[in-house]
Amino acid sequence: MTMYHVDVYRDDRWWMIRIPELDGVNGVDEPLTQARRYSEIETQARDLIALVADVAPSTIELDLHVTVENLDVTESAEQIAKDRATAAAAERRAVHQSAVVAHQLKDAGVTLRDIGEIVGVSFQRAGQLVAEPV
Numbered sequence: 001m002t003m004y005h006v007d008v009y010r011d012d013r014w015w016m017i018r019i020p021e022l023d024g025v026n027g028v029d030e031p032l033t034q035a036r037r038y039s040e041i042e043t044q045a046r047d048l049i050a051l052v053a054d055v056a057p058s059t060i061e062l063d064l065h066v067t068v069e070n071l072d073v074t075e076s077a078e079q080i081a082k083d084r085a086t087a088a089a090a091e092r093r094a095v096h097q098s099a100v101v102a103h104q105l106k107d108a109g110v111t112l113r114d115i116g117e118i119v120g121v122s123f124q125r126a127g128q129l130v131a132e133p134v
Contacts, residue, residue: 001061006045008066015066017045022052041066102129 007018015035022031033048035041042062050057066073098119105115116126 001059002055003061003063004045004049005063006041006065008041008045008064010068015041017041017048019045019049019052022049025052038066096134099129099132099134102126103134106130
């Protein structure tokens with residue numbers, strides 16, 4: 001696998017894609033391509049690299065750096081993904097803890113409505129929690 005640095009920026013309605021490692025390769029002075037949508041950036045970059053460097057797309061690894069004005073989109077997207085993963089892990093722990101507490105409360109004779117209030121779910125969801133094995 002070969003790593004290629006990819007600089008991406010906006011120009012009007014286009015994402016402009018530049019791969020500095022391709023400067024001068026096979027007579028290419030300004031290795032640029034463009035994409036209409038953000039989702040097309042990686043494909044367009046891989047296609048340009050494969051064409052200019054004459055390599056298989058499967059051997060290409062991309063180091064994307066996307067900016068819009070002064071905003072580092074790549075860094076922001078990575079932070080958002082990390083935050084979402086952290087939130088998802090916290091949600092899984094909360095659901096598991098809710099089930100554990102719901103079972104303990106059921107065993108203590110507490111009603112589903114009260115269990116729901118205690119763990120912060122509807123009484124229907126409390127019924128599902130106590131029906132599922134922990």
